[in-house]
Amino acid sequence: MAGLKHFLLRVLTTLLLLAVPVLGVWTFVKAEEWGLWFPPIVSSYGAGIDNLFYVILWMVTVTFVGTELLLVWFVFRYSKRDPTRAVYTHGNHTLELVWTAIPALLMIFVAFSQMEAWSDVKLNFPEEGPYTVEKPLMEVYASQFDWRVRYPDAQGNFQGADVIEVPYDITVPADTKVVFRLKSRDVLHSFFVPVFRLKQDAVPGMEIPVWFEATQPGDYDLICAELCGWGHYKMAGRIHVLPKDEFDTWLAAKRAALYATE
Numbered sequence: 321m322a323g324l325k326h327f328l329l330r331v332l333t334t335l336l337l338l339a340v341p342v343l344g345v346w347t348f349v350k351a352e353e354w355g356l357w358f359p360p361i362v363s364s365y366g367a368g369i370d371n372l373f374y375v376i377l378w379m380v381t382v383t384f385v386g387t388e389l390l391l392v393w394f395v396f397r398y399s400k401r402d403p404t405r406a407v408y409t410h411g412n413h414t415l416e417l418v419w420t421a422i423p424a425l426l427m428i429f430v431a432f433s434q435m436e437a438w439s440d441v442k443l444n445f446p447e448e449g450p451y452t453v454e455k456p457l458m459e460v461y462a463s464q465f466d467w468r469v470r471y472p473d474a475q476g477n478f479q480g481a482d483v484i485e486v487p488y489d490i491t492v493p494a495d496t497k498v499v500f501r502l503k504s505r506d507v508l509h510s511f512f513v514p515v516f517r518l519k520q521d522a523v524p525g526m527e528i529p530v531w532f533e534a535t536q537p538g539d540y541d542l543i544c545a546e547l548c549g550w551g552h553y554k555m556a557g558r559i560h561v562l563p564k565d566e567f568d569t570w571l572a573a574k575r576a577a578l579y580a581t582e
């Protein structure tokens with residue numbers, strides 16, 4: 321009777337432990353259906369970033385499921401009332417080599433597979449087209465606790481009376497490679513647009529060029545992704561992506577309004 325009770329307790333413990341990986345994997349399987357997965361991709365390089373995520377997610381999933389199953393099995397197997405003494409071991413050289421080599425190879429694989437996406441986002445600035453690093457569409461300033469965007473005057477100058485400055489709302493053209501300069505007026509901030517899969521720190525004292533190409537007109541969230549002070553939560557901006565011709569009209573109207581009299 322005591323033997324049966326012990327066996328049932330072992331089974332129960334094992335099943336409880338098994339529930340952890342099963343529920344864990346289940347939440348990933350159902351996440352999209354529950355609306356907890358990624359927002360849509362609205363930039364030209366977004367899919368490349370997501371692919372990197374999926375490569376790593378699969379690596380982690382295989383490792384997680386494998387180790388959890390092994391753990392569950394061990395818990396069941398070795399919770400038996402067993403009078404044999406524990407075996408002492410001084411390690412196993414081959415085993416240690418294997419479990420060092422496999423993660424190292426995986427790391428090297430990750431390092432190589434991310435190179436293209438990284439260079440696309442951080443290095444492949446447009447060399448022609450309306451906006452380049454030398455001739456950006458705008459400057460974005462992060463400060464405690466807001467975003468400000470500056471559009472240059474018609475000659476491309478960012479200083480002077482004809483510069484347009486708008487808080488929080490950033491308007492950009494769709495289907496156009498947009499370059500902007502990111503600056504901070506005080507501390508570290510981070511320019512994060514989830515639908516673009518774009519995140520770039522704003523560093524005081526630096527002018528960091530950033531590029532993206534929005535593929536779908538619409539209004540999207542801009543978030544500060546670096547805890548920058550008590551008002552960090554207030555740094556919620558909006559990105560308005562307009563069709564190219566509408567953007568040109570919008571900017572022209574903004575410039576005209578500078579000299580409008582009531």
Ligand SMILES: [Cu+2]
Nearest residue numbers: 509544548555
């Ligand atoms: Cu911030």
